[in-house]
Amino acid sequence: MTEATKKDQYTLIIMKPDALVKSLTGNILARFLEARLRIIGAKVVKVSRELVEQHYEHLIDEPFFNDLYEYFSGKTYGPNYERVLAFVYEGEDAISKVRRIAGATNPLEADPISIRGAYGRINKKGVMENVIHCSDSEESAKKEVHLWFDPDEIIKEIYPTKKVVKNNYEVIEWV
Ligand code: DAT
Ligand code: MG
8 A cells, every 4th residue: 555545544542640640641652652653632631520421421321430530530539630631643543553552441351561451450449540541433533532622732634624703713613
């Protein structure tokens, strides 16, 4: 396959609060180098209940949802860790390459040399502290990038946008 025909994918990676508690940020970035992808968006976010409900829409009725919220928002670890780092990566087969390096959802079942296998754990409440989130399909990557990033926070227009006027200013929004 030539460069021109290779299809780029986009994926959202989130370093969850336990990644920050354990000072794993540099290490995780280094692990993703081997995928040869490009970072096109990056920021630090304080995660609200509403954002968790939208991000984990498919899990909202699960009995563990509140514990998942406490973990994902960082409340489990105290005010200094109520934050996550969010990244958009771009490149060929980005979604499956990142999922492979991340490892299985349950850290006890993940390949021991994957990020989740090496650094994840199940905490005393039974919550999977699995260090990172990564999109599982092109469809969820699109939904998640729309949720976590504004178009002008990504260095290129990866999904359609529109210009709207708000308070006499022109702003760019996702379509
Ligand atoms: P992934 O994070 O691998 O995409 P997911 O979207 O199914 O997995 O679940 C999101 C998070 O919710 C996951 O990282 C950990 C938690 N979770 C999922 N299933 C769970 C379960 N059966 N018990 C406890 N936590 C669970
Ligand atoms: Mg998921």
